[in-house]
Amino acid sequence: MTSIAVSVNHVTFGFGRREVLKDLSLDIPAGTAFGLLGPNGAGKTTLIRLLVGLLRPKSGDIHIMGQLISRKKSPFIGYMPQLQSLYGELTVLQNVDFFAHIYRLHDNAKRAQQVEKALKLVDLWGRRDDAVQNLSGGMKQRTSLACAIVHSPPLLFLDEPTVGLDPELRASFWEFFSSLTKQGTTLVISSHTMDDAAHCDRLGFIRDGKVIAEGTPDELRLATGSPRASLEDAFLYFVRRGKETPDD
Amino acid sequence: MTDAVWTIAKRVITQIRRDHRTLAMILVVPLVVMTLIGLSFPDLKVLDYIAPALLAALAFFFGFLLTGISFLRERSQGTMERLTVSPVTRLDIVVGYLFGFFVFALIQTLIILFYTIYVFDITYRGQLWEILVFQVAVIIGAVNLGIFISSFARNEFQMVQFIPLVILPQMFMGGLLWPVEQMPDYLQWFAHILPLTYAVDGMREIMLTGKGLPDVWVDLAVLAGFAVLTSVLAALTLRKGPGG
Ligand SMILES: Nc1ncnc2c1ncn2[C@@H]1O[C@H](COP(=O)(O)OP(=O)(O)OP(=O)(O)O)[C@@H](O)[C@H]1O
Numbered sequence: 001m002t003s004i005a006v007s008v009n010h011v012t013f014g015f016g017r018r019e020v021l022k023d024l025s026l027d028i029p030a031g032t033a034f035g036l037l038g039p040n041g042a043g044k045t046t047l048i049r050l051l052v053g054l055l056r057p058k059s060g061d062i063h064i065m066g067q068l069i070s071r072k073k074s075p076f077i078g079y080m081p082q083l084q085s086l087y088g089e090l091t092v093l094q095n096v097d098f099f100a101h102i103y104r105l106h107d108n109a110k111r112a113q114q115v116e117k118a119l120k121l122v123d124l125w126g127r128r129d130d131a132v133q134n135l136s137g138g139m140k141q142r143t144s145l146a147c148a149i150v151h152s153p154p155l156l157f158l159d160e161p162t163v164g165l166d167p168e169l170r171a172s173f174w175e176f177f178s179s180l181t182k183q184g185t186t187l188v189i190s191s192h193t194m195d196d197a198a199h200c201d202r203l204g205f206i207r208d209g210k211v212i213a214e215g216t217p218d219e220l221r222l223a224t225g226s227p228r229a230s231l232e233d234a235f236l237y238f239v240r241r242g243k244e245t246p247d248d
Numbered sequence: 249m250t251d252a253v254w255t256i257a258k259r260v261i262t263q264i265r266r267d268h269r270t271l272a273m274i275l276v277v278p279l280v281v282m283t284l285i286g287l288s289f290p291d292l293k294v295l296d297y298i299a300p301a302l303l304a305a306l307a308f309f310f311g312f313l314l315t316g317i318s319f320l321r322e323r324s325q326g327t328m329e330r331l332t333v334s335p336v337t338r339l340d341i342v343v344g345y346l347f348g349f350f351v352f353a354l355i356q357t358l359i360i361l362f363y364t365i366y367v368f369d370i371t372y373r374g375q376l377w378e379i380l381v382f383q384v385a386v387i388i389g390a391v392n393l394g395i396f397i398s399s400f401a402r403n404e405f406q407m408v409q410f411i412p413l414v415i416l417p418q419m420f421m422g423g424l425l426w427p428v429e430q431m432p433d434y435l436q437w438f439a440h441i442l443p444l445t446y447a448v449d450g451m452r453e454i455m456l457t458g459k460g461l462p463d464v465w466v467d468l469a470v471l472a473g474f475a476v477l478t479s480v481l482a483a484l485t486l487r488k489g490p491g492g
């Protein structure tokens with residue numbers, strides 16, 4: 001039996017008057033790469049910010065590893081925000097080392113080892129002494145990922161980690177992500193590209209703050225009724241179906 | 249002091265140290281300001297009298313400015329979001345920043361103090377170390393106030409608007425230019441809630457009448473209380489990142 005890493009139950013959230021998430025429910029099994037797919041403004045970032053505890057739901061609740069979210073869980077969570085949230089003046093190494101410290105890797109030898117491992121995984125070991133502000137966009141993106149994974153959290157929330165990456169790096173990122181899930185790490189990844197979607201174990205299609213469909217990529221494609229359908233077709237299929245049967 | 253506090257303080261210091269232009273300005277601006285102010289006094293006797301209040305006010309001003317702007321940047325660049333998600337507590341963050349910024353605010357204060365004492369050669373009473381300890385209390389309050397106030401600003405432009413709001417009333421009502429007792433009664437109570445009033449009063453007591461720290465304990469206690477209050481308030485308002 002697979003356990004549930006993240007469970008979202010009837011969550012509603014809004015900024016002021018604007019309802020952003022509407023009665024959203026979702027279960028994310030442990031040890032899977034779960035893709036949150038949806039267009040701009042669908043509510044992916046908002047959902048992730050709720051999951052990491054930056055925002056609080058207006059109603060409904062969120063369980064992380066079987067418990068209501070609380071600060072106690074923070075050491076087990078890695079978070080890569082959509083914005084490259086880094087210290088521009090500091091070097092790549094200083095940024096990653098700072099977050100390693102913050103996530104309580106106090107032992108110097110152990111920390112140095114973890115930092116090196118993270119930097120090698122994102123292929124920035126050779127640029128470790130460059131100031132982050134002098135890096136290219138994709139390199140900043142990779143530094144940001146290294147900061148999120150340096151403490152080897154069992155639960156990782158990545159908000160559009162592959163944006164701005166070249167195809168080669170994108171492929172190597174996905175290789176790395178699947179090696180993580182093999183070790184039991186749960187990944188929650190937002191994206192709008194169907195290329196990313198195909199790599200995920202499970203997908204949630206999100207539109208206008210609702211989950212319009214959820215399942216494995218194959219299940220979602222086959223649900224359209226045509227075996228040749230792409231994930232893009234599947235997304236459009238569920239969007240249209242949602243419009244035919246309005247539920248609010 | 250927890251490990252997180254030290255880590256954050258060290259990072260703040262490294263960050264400013266690596267930004268050479270900012271570092272140079274932190275060191276040069278107080279010198280330029282003090283030179284201009286000092287030279288503008290026709291009579292050095294007047295400077296003797298005004299110096300204690302001026303030292304307190306400049307320490308407060310520079311400490312507030314440095315922190316308010318840098319802390320805001322932390323939020324707008326999104327790194328604060330990462331910190332609040334991590335296991336560090338809000339108080340760790342505030343105290344970490346306090347220590348980090350304190351180093352630079354202290355350097356600025358020392359520059360102004362020694363420059364005034366040795367280059368402008370003012371006559372003062374009181375012990376130098378007591379003046380220093382008192383100034384430390386002033387800076388801690390100012391740095392904390394900067395952290396606290398910056399959580400009400402969403403961008404640099406708004407933060408800049410807070411500077412005159414926080415600084416100018418204190419300059420005019422804090423006893424810097426004329427004694428608080430000469431202001432209308434209804435404004436005196438207001439002067440007594442301004443930290444600069446106590447900073448100016450304490451510095452005058454020490455430098456003009458030669459009193460010691462035990463004699464200005466009320467001023468010190470108020471400044472310490474102010475520092476604690478602002479750091480707690482700063483920790484409570486911390487999560488107000490952009491859009492959160
Ligand atoms: N701080 C905020 N204040 C007000 N509204 C916000 C705020 N942040 C997001 N929103 C609104 O919430 C909705 C969902 O935004 P969100 O950032 O979650 O979308 P997203 O799915 O991540 O989009 P993208 O693919 O562009 O990243 C949008 O309509 C957006 O305008």
Ligand SMILES: [Mg+2]
Pocket residue numbers: 044045046082159
């Ligand atoms: Mg987003």
